[in-house]
Amino acid sequence: xxxxxxxxxxxxxxxxxxxxxxxxxxxxxxxxxxxxxxxxxxxxxxxxxxxxxxxxxxxxxxxxxxxxxxxxxxxxxxxxxxxxxxxxxxxxxxxxxxxxxxxxxxxxxxxxxxxxxxxxxxxxxxxxxxxxxxxxxxxxxxxxxxxxxxxxxxxxxxxxxxxxxxxxxxxxxxxxxxxxxxxxxxxxxxxxxxxxxxxxxxxxxxxxxxxxxxxxxxxxxxxxxxxxxxxxxxxxxxxxxxxxxxxxxxxxxxxxxxxxxxxxxxxxxxxxxxxxxxxxxxxxxxxxxxxxxxxxxxxxxxxxxxxxxxxxxxxxxxxxxxxxxxxxxxxxxxxxxxxxxxxxxxxxxxxxxxxxxxxxxxxxxxxxxxxxxxxxxxxxxxxxxxxxxxxxxxxxxxxxxxxxxxxxxxxxxxxxxxxxxxxxxxxxxxxxxxxxxxxxxxxxxxxxxxxxxxxxxxxxxxxxxxxxxxxxxxxxxxxxxxxxxxxxxxxxxxxxxxxxxxxxx
Numbered sequence: 136x137x138x139x140x141x142x143x144x145x146x147x148x149x150x151x152x153x154x155x156x157x158x159x160x161x162x163x164x165x166x167x168x169x170x171x172x173x174x175x176x177x178x179x180x181x182x183x184x185x186x187x188x189x190x191x192x193x194x195x196x197x198x199x200x201x202x203x204x205x206x207x208x209x210x211x212x213x214x215x216x217x218x219x220x221x222x223x224x225x226x227x228x229x230x231x232x233x234x235x236x237x238x239x240x241x242x243x244x245x246x247x248x249x250x251x252x253x254x255x256x257x258x259x260x261x262x263x264x265x266x267x268x269x270x271x272x273x274x275x276x277x278x279x280x281x282x283x284x285x286x287x288x289x290x291x292x293x294x295x296x297x298x299x300x301x302x303x304x305x306x307x308x309x310x311x312x313x314x315x316x317x318x319x320x321x322x323x324x325x326x327x328x329x330x331x332x333x334x335x336x337x338x339x340x341x342x343x344x345x346x347x348x349x350x351x352x353x354x355x356x357x358x359x360x361x362x363x364x365x366x367x368x369x370x371x372x373x374x375x376x377x378x379x380x381x382x383x384x385x386x387x388x389x390x391x392x393x394x395x396x397x398x399x400x401x402x403x404x405x406x407x408x409x410x411x412x413x414x415x416x417x418x419x420x421x422x423x424x425x426x427x428x429x430x431x432x433x434x435x436x437x438x439x440x441x442x443x444x445x446x447x448x449x450x451x452x453x454x455x456x457x458x459x460x461x462x463x464x465x466x467x468x469x470x471x472x473x474x475x476x477x478x479x480x481x482x483x484x485x486x487x488x489x490x491x492x493x494x495x496x497x498x499x500x501x502x503x504x505x506x507x508x509x510x511x512x513x514x515x516x517x518x519x520x521x522x523x524x525x526x527x528x529x530x531x532x533x534x535x536x537x538x539x540x541x542x543x544x545x546x547x548x549x550x551x552x553x554x555x556x557x558x559x560x561x562x563x564x565x566x567x568x569x570x571x572x573x574x575x576x577x578x579x580x581x582x583x584x585x586x587x588x589x590x591x592x593x594x595x596x597x598x599x600x601x602x603x604x605x606x607x608x609x610x611x612x613x614x615x616x617x618x619x620x621x622x623x624x625x626x627x628x629x630x631x632x633x634x635x636x637x638x639x640x
Contacts, residue, residue, distance in 0.1 A: 235272055236290055238262045244288050248366040255279070256364075260286070266420075270297060270334060270440075275374060283374035284363055287337075294335050334440045341365040343412055343439040344372065350409045355427065357402050358435045375435040377423025384419060384555045391432065395424050396507065396558025397565075398434035403549055404449075404569040413443040415541050417548045419555070443541040453542070454572025461501050465490040476536035484532060492529045499550075499562040500573075507553035507560060 241262065245253045254260065259277040265285075266273045270293040274286045333339055347359040360373035378387075383395050399422065407413045414421075416438055423435035452475050459467045469486035472478050478489075496515060499505040518526045535543055553560060567574040 235264045235267050240291065241272075241274070241288055244291065244368055245286075248369040249364075257284075271368075276371075278363055278371070282363070285360070285372050285374045287370040287372070289335070289337065289368040294331065297331050297334070330441055333442075337365055337367060337370045340438075340440045341370055343442045346410050346412060347406065347414075347436070347439065355429075356398050356433055358425070358433055360435070360437070375423060375425065375437075377425030377435045380419035380422040380424065380552070380556075383424055384552075387424075387556070391424060392556045393559045394432045395422075395434065396553045396556045396560045398424075398432075399549065399552060400560050400562060400565050401569075402434055402436060403545065404565045407443075407445040408448040408569050408571075411444065411446040411448070412439075413445055413449075413542065413545060414439060415441040415443050415545050417545055417552060419552055443545070449542070449570055450539075451572040454566070454570040454574070457497055457500055457566070457570070458573050460490060460493050460497055463490070468493070472533075475539075477533055477539075479534050482532050482534075484529065488525065488529055492526050499560070500566055501563065503563060504559055504561050507550065507556065507558055509554050509557070512551065512554040 249256060256279055257276045258279060258281065261275045264272040265275045271287050271289040274288065276284050276286050278284045341362045344359065345362045348361040351357045351359045358375060360375050362372050364371040380395060383391050403414060403417060414436065421438045424432050425435050427433040452471055456468055456471050465486040469489050472489065478484060495518065518524055519530050521527050
C-alpha cells in the first residue's frame with residue numbers, strides 16, 4: 136500500500152472525479168430504465184455503485200477526505216430506508232479502518248519523534264496497525280513498564296492533505312448535499328477546515344485526553360485511557376480493549392445498544408461540566424463497549440483531537456431554551472433565541488411557529504425514556520428538508536451563531552449514533568443532571584443532588600490546568616489502584632457572570 140497521497144494534483148483529481156462519477160452512473164441508470172429495468176432495481180444498484188465509489192475514494196485518500204466521510208457517517212440514519220443500506224456498509228468501513236502507511240514510513244516517524252533508540256521504550260511493538268484513521272494510524276505495543284499501549288503515528292504531510300481535500304470538497308459541496316437530506320454540507324466542511332491546526336496538534340490532544348482521564352478515573356461508567364508519552368507526531372496512551380460501537384450497531388444485543396446509548400449520552404453531556412471540554416468527534420469508531428466487571432458494560436472513549444473548550448460547562452441558554460420550549464413558552468423561547476443570535480435582528484418570525492419547529496426535534500428530552508430509531512431520524516430530516524414544509528421555510532431563516540456551531544454538530548452527530556444503535560435512552564435524566572438551566576424548575580425540590588454546593592468555573596479551570604500540567608511532565612506515571620464507583624456531581628449552577636464564558640460553545 137502506498138503512502139498517504141500528498142501531491143495536490145493527485146488528490147484533487149481523485150476528488151474531482153467524484154461528481155463525474157455521479158453523473159456517469161445517472162446516465163447508466165437512465166439507460167437501464169429505457170431497457171425496461173424497474174426503477175426500484177435501478178435505483179438500488181445506482182446507490183450501491185455510488186456508495187462504493189464515494190467511500191472508496193474518501194478512505195483511500197485519508198486526510199480531509201476521510202475526515203469528511205467519517206463526519207457524514209453518523210448521519211446515515213437520516214437517509215430513506217431504500218437508500219440507506221448501500222451507504223450503511225460503506226460508511227461503517229470509514230469509522231474503523233483505512234489503508235495503512237508502509238512500515239518503513241512508520242519507523243522513520245518514530246525515529247524522528249522518539250529518537251534512534253525508540254525501540255528501547257517498548258517491550259513489544261506491532262508493525263501492523265490495529266486501526267487507521269484520517270490523519271494517523273494506531274499500533275499496539277507494550278510500554279517499557281509492561282503496560283499495553285496504543286501508539287498513534289501521524290501521517291507525514293497530513294496537514295497539507297487535510298486542507299487540500301477540504302478545500303476541494305467545498306467546491307462541489309452542492310453535489311454532495313443529496314447524500315444527507317436536510318443537512319447543509321458546506322458549513323460542515325468549513326468547520327472541519329477551521330479545526331485543522333487543532334486536529335494536527337498532538338500536544339493539545341494529549342492535554343484534553345489527560346484532563347478527561349484524570350476526571351473520569353474511577354468512574355463506573357466511562358474509561359478514558361491515560362496519556363503515557365507525547366511528541367509532535369506521536370501519541371502514546373494506555374490501551375483499552377472492547378467492542379467498537381460500529382459492531383454494537385451492526386450486531387449488538389438490545390441490552391448492549393441501550394447501555395451504549397445511555398453511556399454515550401452521559402459522557403457527552405457530563406464532559407463539559409466535569410472537565411470544561413466537549414469531545415467533538417462522536418463517531419462510532421471513537422468508542423468501545425467493554426465489561427465493567429460487575430455484570431454490565433462501560434464506555435471506553437478514544438481520540439480527543441477535536442474538543443470544544445467550555446470552561447463554564449455547556450451554555451446555560453441551551454438548558455433554558457429547551458426547558459421553556461417543553462413548557463410551551465413560545466414568547467420566552469423566541470426572545471432567548473433572538474438574544475443568543477439564532478434569530479437575526481432584521482428577521483421577524485412568529486414565536487408559535489418557532490416553537491412548532493423545535494418541539495418535534497427536542498421530543499427525546501420530554502419523556503422519561505425515549506427510543507431513538509432510524510425512522511424517527513428520517514422523519515425529522517424529511518420534515519426539515521422538504522421545501523414545501525413550514526419547518527423548511529422557517530429553518531432557512533434561523534441563524535447558527537459561530538459559538539454554538541460545534542455544540543450543534545456534536546448534538547446532531549450523537550443523535551445520529553443513537554438512532555443507528557436504536558437505543559432506549561433516559562435523555563431527560565442526563566440533561567437534568569448536566570445541562571445548566573434545564574432543571575431550573577426542579578432545583579428546590581427536584582431530583583436528589585440539585586441545590587448542593589458545586590465547584591465554580593474558576594475551580595474547574597484550576598483542575599483542568601493541573602491535568603494539563605501533568606501531561607507536560609512526560610512520561611505520565613502509571614495509573615494504579617482499583618477502579619471505584621463514585622457519585623456523579625450535581626449540575627453546575629450558572630449566573631450572569633457565566634454568560635460570557637458560556638457563549639464559547
